[in-house]
Each structure stands twice: as structure tokens, then as C-alpha cells.
Amino acid sequence: QQQVKQSPQSLIVQKGGISIINCAYENTAFDYFPWYQQFPGKGPALLIAIRPDVSEKKEGRFTISFNKSAKQFSLHIMDSQPGDSATYFCAASMITSGSRLTFGEGTQLTVNP
Amino acid sequence: DAGVTQSPTHLIKTRGQHVTLRCSPISGHKSVSWYQQVLGQGPQFIFQYYEKEERGRGNFPDRFSARQFPNYSSELNVNALLLGDSALYLCASSGYNQPQHFGDGTRLSIL
Numbered sequence: 001q002q003q004v005k006q007s008p009q010s011l012i013v014q015k016g017g018i019s020i021i022n023c024a025y026e027n028t029a030f031d032y033f034p035w036y037q038q039f040p041g042k043g044p045a046l047l048i049a050i051r052p053d054v055s056e057k058k059e060g061r062f063t064i065s066f067n068k069s070a071k072q073f074s075l076h077i078m079d080s081q082p083g084d085s086a087t088y089f090c091a092a093s094m095i096t097s098g099s100r101l102t103f104g105e106g107t108q109l110t111v112n113p
Numbered sequence: 114d115a116g117v118t119q120s121p122t123h124l125i126k127t128r129g130q131h132v133t134l135r136c137s138p139i140s141g142h143k144s145v146s147w148y149q150q151v152l153g154q155g156p157q158f159i160f161q162y163y164e165k166e167e168r169g170r171g172n173f174p175d176r177f178s179a180r181q182f183p184n185y186s187s188e189l190n191v192n193a194l195l196l197g198d199s200a201l202y203l204c205a206s207s208g209y210n211q212p213q214h215f216g217d218g219t220r221l222s223i224l
Contacts, residue, residue, distance in 0.1 A: 041217070043215035095210060099161075099211070100171075101146075103156050104155055106154065
């Protein structure tokens, strides 16, 4: 199966709080898991990505946690800011598919000041 | 450096017409992929081209076609437009097995 399931559909957090978005996948052949951030009227922008040989990757306020056995991965945004308000997409691909991305349904994040 | 550029930014067509969307990849990128993003959903893969050859095709009808030129730019063509083709069409470019970088898309509206 090629599906990637993402939750929640929408998320509201207060400034300074932690935003957590979860994704689950079915195809064990997936070997690359990026997160994209999309603002209205713009294309998705690569935020952070992980490969299944590590369980966690951190870049600034953004962290990916990866659980290979559960086939789940999540994005944590620490110290969330109003400027983080956007739609976030998880995705997955297989190196053998030439980086063709399968996206989740998206999470609309709102960070209140 | 310029990112992925797409043209036009907006387009309005009527049912039955055809449309051509264009994409210029980041300099040095030889792979171009096309995605369709319906409002409120994640992007859906349509095509990937690498070195001017089709390397993958998503679950889209034959009305959708694409090609890549020697300068690695690409066109997406859609024939016999349907109301359901209204969407944001995204182009992404990448180096071989490198992360994909997206343009801001072409917003296609079908009347």
C-alpha cells in the first residue's frame, strides 16, 4: 500500500507551546520521510527529513521522531510561534521510485499569540 | 539562485479545453516531477521525468501527459478538461536521489 495517514487534521496551540503532528505509513519499502511546510498561495517547502536508520533528527525548533517498528513518525515544533502557522505535510518515498513522494492529508497549524 | 519557476501562476479554462503548464527547474537539477493538489488535500503524484525520460506515472488518466526538454524544463499537458481538474499544479525539481524542491504552482480553475 502507498498510503500515508496524517493526524490531526487541524491543530491550535499557544505561542511557546509544543506542536505535535503524527503520521503512519503502511509500505515498509519507504526509506525517506520528509516534512513540508506550506503557506497559503505558496508551494510546499522542505522543512526536515529523516531516513529509517535513525530514530530522531533535530534541526533548530523542529524534531522528527521515527518509530520503524510501529511504522510511525512525528514532527515536533518546540516553542511554537505565530509565524509557524501553516499547513504541514508529511511524506514518504522509496529510493527505487526515483523520489516520488506520497503525501499525507495535511495538518493546518494555528499558533495563537 | 532561482528556485523552481512555474508559469502561468493562474489560469482559467472551460470544460473540454486543453492546457499547457510550464516548469523551469533549479539550475543543475535534472529531475522534474508534477503533482496535483486539490484544495484541502495533500499533493498527488502525476509524473516524474529524469534526463528527459519518464521515470514514473501516478494514477491519472491518459488526458494528462508531460515531457521534459533538453534544458530540463518541463511541460504538463491536460486535454479535455473536466471540472474535477481544478487544482493547484505543482512542479518539483531535484538532483538524483536528492530532496525535491517545489515551485509555487499554477492555480487552474475550470468553469
